[in-house]
Amino acid sequence: MINRHFALSTVVPALILTGCAETAADEPQPDRPPSAQDEFWDALSSHCGKAYRGSLVSTDEADADFAGADMVMHVRECSEDRIAVPFHVELNGEWDRSRTWVITRTGDGLRLKHDHRHEDGESDAVTMYGGDTASDGTAHAQDFPVDAESVALFRAEDLTASVTNVWRVEVDPAGTEDGVFAFQLQRTVDGGAPGPRFFRVEYDLTDEVAPPPPAWGHE
Template identity: 70%
Template sequence: MIGKHFILSASAVALTLAGCADAPSEPATAESESPQDEFWEALSSHCGNAYAGSLVSDDEADADFADADMVMHVRECSDNRIAIPFHVKTGDEWDRSRTWLITRSDTGLRLKHDHRHKDGERDAVTMYGGDTAQEGTARAQDFPIDAESIALFQQEGLTASVTNVWSVEVDPVEARDGIFAYQLRRTVAGGAPEPRFFRVEFDVTNAVDAPPSAWGHE
C-alpha cells in the first residue's frame, strides 16, 4: 500500500509539473520610465507655448529684474534637444540675448546657456552650464557646473561662479497651478565665497503670445 501510494503521488506531481510547463508564461512587465524621461515629457508637453513670469528671489544683485516683464518660450523641441529663449524687458527694451538649451547626454541631461548679442554674435561668456549628477525627479532636475564652464568662468575672471548649480522645474501642460522655474544657486557650504540665489517662475496654466526669436536664432 505504501508503494502504491508513493507511485500515485509521484504521478500527480509529474502531471502538475507538466501542466505548469504547458501554461502560458506571464507577459514581461514593461520597464518604467526614468524620472528624467518623465521630466523630458513634461517639458516637451509645452512645446510651442510661451508663458509670462517674474523674479521671485530677492538678491540685491538682481534689482534690475525685480519689476521686469519676462517671457519664456519653449520654441524648439526634438527627441534630444529643447530650446527655451528667455526674454526680459527692462525699461523700454527687450533683452533677447538668452536661450536655455536642454539636451540629452550619455549620462543624463545637460543644461547650457546660449548668450548672444543683438547682432547674433556669441557673447564671450556663453554655452556654460552643467550635467545632471543624479536622477532627479519627474518635476525637477539639478545641473551642477561642468569642468568646461569652470574653465570658462576662470578665464573670464568670474571665479565666484565656479560652484554654480542650476535647476529647472516644470509641471506638465495639463497640471493645475503648474509652473516652470529656472534657478541658480551657490552656497558657502558648496565652496562659494558668498551665497547667491536667483529664481524666476512662470505660470504655465496661461499661455501668452509667442515673442520674436531670440537674438541669433532667427
Template identity: 50%
Template sequence: MRMRNIPAVLAVITALPAGAAPADDFLARLNALCGKAFEGRIVDNTAPNAANDPFAGKVLTMHVRECGKDQVKIPFHVGDDRSRTWVVTRTADGLRLKHDHRHKDGSEDAVTQYGGDTATPGTAERQEFPVDAFSKAMFTQQKLPPGAQQNVWAMEVRSGDEFVYELSRPDRLFRVSFDLNRPVTPPPAPWGHQ
C-alpha cells in the same frame, strides 16, 4: 528577501518602460509645453548686489520654442533683451543644461554655452545641473565672481501648473516662477536663432 523572489523582482524591473527614467519624463514635460510662452516673476533673489540685478522690474518671458525627443530650446527674454536661450539635452546618463548667450547680430557672447550635466537622476519634476569644468574655466577666464565656480542650476516643471528656473550657490539664490496656466503670445525669435 528570499532568493526565490529575486527572479520576480528582476522581471518587474526589466518590464519598466524605457521612458521611465526621470530625465526622459522631464523632457516629455518640457515637450508638452512646445510652442507656448509664459511670463514669470522673480520669487527669490538673494545676492550681494541684488539691488543692481538686470532682471528686476523687467517682463520675464520663457518660450518653449524648439522641441525634440532629445533636446528642447527655451528662449528666456528679459524685457527687450533676447540674448538668452536655455538648451536642455538628453545625455547617456541624464540631462545637460547649457545657456546660449548671443548679441543682437547673432554672434556668441564671450560668456556662453555654460551650464552642466545632472549628477543624480533627479525627478520628472525637478532636475539639477552642477557647474561643469568647461564653465568653470570660462568663468575664470572671463573674471566672473569666484562664487560662480559653485553654481548649480535647476529647472522644475510641475505639470500644468508651474515652471521654475533656479540658480543657486553659497552667496546667491535666484528663482523665477512661470505660471503654466496663463500662456502669453510667443515673443520674437531670440537673437541668433531666426
C-alpha cells in the same frame, strides 16, 4: 559503433534547449519603466510651442534690474534629444532676447547650457556654460551642477564666484492646475562659494501668451 541511445540522449536535450532559447528570444521584452528624467523631459516637451509670462521671485541685490520686469519663456524647439527655451526680459523699455536655455539628453543624463548672444547674433564671450545632472532628480525638478568646461570658462573670464554654480529647472506637465515652470541659480558657502547667491524666476503655466520673436541669433 556509437550507442544509439546515447546519441539521442545528447541530441534531444540540445534541441529542447535550443527551442527554449529561440522561444525566449521571440517573446516580447517588457518595456523599461520611464525614469524621473524621462518624465521630466516629457513634462517640458508637453509645452512645446507655448510661451508663458513670469517674474523674478528671488531678492538678491545683484538682480535689482530684474525686479518687476516683464518676462516670457518660450519652449520654442523640441526634438527627441534637444529642447531650447528662450528667456526674454524687458529692461528699461527694451526686450533683452540674449538668453536661451538649452537642455539635451546625454548618455549619462541631462545637460543644461546657456546660449548667450548679442543683438547682432554673435555669441557672447561667456556662452554655452552650464552643467550635467549628477542624479536622476525627480519628474518635477532637475539640478545641474557646473561642469568642468564651464569652470574653465568662468576662470578665464575672471568669474570665479560662478565655479560652484548649481542650476535647477522645475516644470509641471501641461494642464496641471496651478502649474509652474521655474529656473533657478544657486551657490552656497557650504558648496565652496565666497558668498551665497540665489536667482529664481517662475512662470505661470496657466498664463499662456503669444510667442515672442526669436531669441537673438536664432531667427
